[in-house]
Amino acid sequence: MILKLIRPLAVIDLETTGLDTDADRIVELAILEVDARGKRMPHRWLVNPGVPIPREATQTHGISDRDVKGQPKFRVIAQKVACILRGRDVMGFNIERFDLPLLLREFERARHPFSLRGRKVIDALAICLVERSRKLEEAVEFYCGRVHEGAHGAVADTVACWDLLQAQLRRYPHLPRTVGDLHEVLRPGGPLFLDSGRRFRWEAERAVFTFGKYVGVAVSKVAERHSSYLEWMVDHDFAYDTLAIVKAALRGKYPKRKRMR
Numbered sequence: 001m002i003l004k005l006i007r008p009l010a011v012i013d014l015e016t017t018g019l020d021t022d023a024d025r026i027v028e029l030a031i032l033e034v035d036a037r038g039k040r041m042p043h044r045w046l047v048n049p050g051v052p053i054p055r056e057a058t059q060t061h062g063i064s065d066r067d068v069k070g071q072p073k074f075r076v077i078a079q080k081v082a083c084i085l086r087g088r089d090v091m092g093f094n095i096e097r098f099d100l101p102l103l104l105r106e107f108e109r110a111r112h113p114f115s116l117r118g119r120k121v122i123d124a125l126a127i128c129l130v131e132r133s134r135k136l137e138e139a140v141e142f143y144c145g146r147v148h149e150g151a152h153g154a155v156a157d158t159v160a161c162w163d164l165l166q167a168q169l170r171r172y173p174h175l176p177r178t179v180g181d182l183h184e185v186l187r188p189g190g191p192l193f194l195d196s197g198r199r200f201r202w203e204a205e206r207a208v209f210t211f212g213k214y215v216g217v218a219v220s221k222v223a224e225r226h227s228s229y230l231e232w233m234v235d236h237d238f239a240y241d242t243l244a245i246v247k248a249a250l251r252g253k254y255p256k257r258k259r260m261r
Contacts, residue, residue: 003177009088010031012090013157027057027067042158047073062153064225079112091123092124121183129198138241143171193220220249223249
């Protein structure tokens with residue numbers, strides 16, 4: 001393996017009733033355990049969310065109310081899931097903004113204690129945002145040179161995410177090779193990203209956008225030529241540290257590059 005594991009890693013993927021990490025529920029959960037020698041052990045559960053699955057969600061992942069009828073609710077499997085994750089660092093694709101918050105909410109709803117304290121987290125999407133912004137299936141095709149069969153199937157997505165990370169590390173030798181160092185470099189607010197929402201990243205010593213119509217464009221350039229876009233951001237629900245960067249840019253003050261460790 002290119003990535004050096006000191007302790008086992010759990011690759012997580014969820015299929016859900018929607019995109020609201022507070023209110024929506026899990027309908028499929030997959031965990032791919034990877035040990036220090038690269039041995040993989042997949043786990044997968046269909047989960048009865050206890051609420052109707054919207055048609056739009058079924059069209060995305062193919063799981064309907066009929067599929068989850070008779071399946072256990074999350075509270076029934078919560079202890080087993082927690083046991084599998086015990087002592088493991090975690091990774092996924094967009095895991096920090098979606099999978100982990102929703103999973104933690106499900107544990108809370110099930111009244112089962114679970115914490116990320118002491119764990120390293122790797123989000124493969126973060127590497128895509130540094131090098132090129134992509135969806136999982138697009139990233140797999142670009143980095144791994146293959147079509148991602150079974151997209152939006154939780155098990156297939158965990159395997160694809162693990163393969164994606166290995167391919168990314170092969171392509172970008174400047175990235176760290178350990179889970180701990182990757183966690184530090186890619187974490188929100190770390191050396192590559194300016195803010196917890198990862199709306200800004202560093203590129204050629206400049207702070208640039210990672211989203212929207214100005215993706216890849218320097219914050220200073222947008223502030224000087226398209227300040228109305230920054231004013232629009234101020235009036236919308238972005239992370240507090242994202243808005244701090246925006247408000248400073250409107251005053252003509254721009255972030256300074258942090259040194260990578």
